[in-house]
Amino acid sequence: MFNKKFLIWFFYLHFTYIKYIIITLFRIIQNNKMGKYNPDIIIDFLKFKDERGELAVADLEYDIPFDVKRSFWIYNVKQNQIRGKHAHRTCSEVLVALHGSFKVKVSYNGLDFTEYILDEPTKGLLIEPMVWCELYDFTNEAVCLCLASEKYDSSKYV
16 A cells, blocks of 8 residues: 555654654753753754664754755864854754864853763754854864854844
8 A cells, every 4th residue: 555665754754753842842841940941952863874884864854943044064173263153143053063073152141151062973953043152172174064044144143
């Protein structure tokens, strides 16, 4: 009745979507219990591994909570350099360490900071609008992929 590829595709999409909803709801409940709003979310991308190597999949429709309008990557960052050092008024971003690692410091109120270490190409950090973001402590040959919800517009930076 149903073709095997269709069933695999159907369950993959629904599982990914349900997983995202459950993780999001859990984080909202957890943050409400802690009395704080924490709009950043770690996104776990699907990964596959066999004798040929590894493959990570970012399904733009289900894994990324916005339409991607621009992508760029940061690389060859000199030692002790800081990237970012701004917030976006209306743009959301997902940051992914494609190679190597780096740290990301975010602030929702300008006073308190949370630090993340991105060191896996299967995880992305969602940065919502009006969240201050600094990227630093890049390892040699680190590559940071950024998926953005809007095209570049310097007038929308804070």
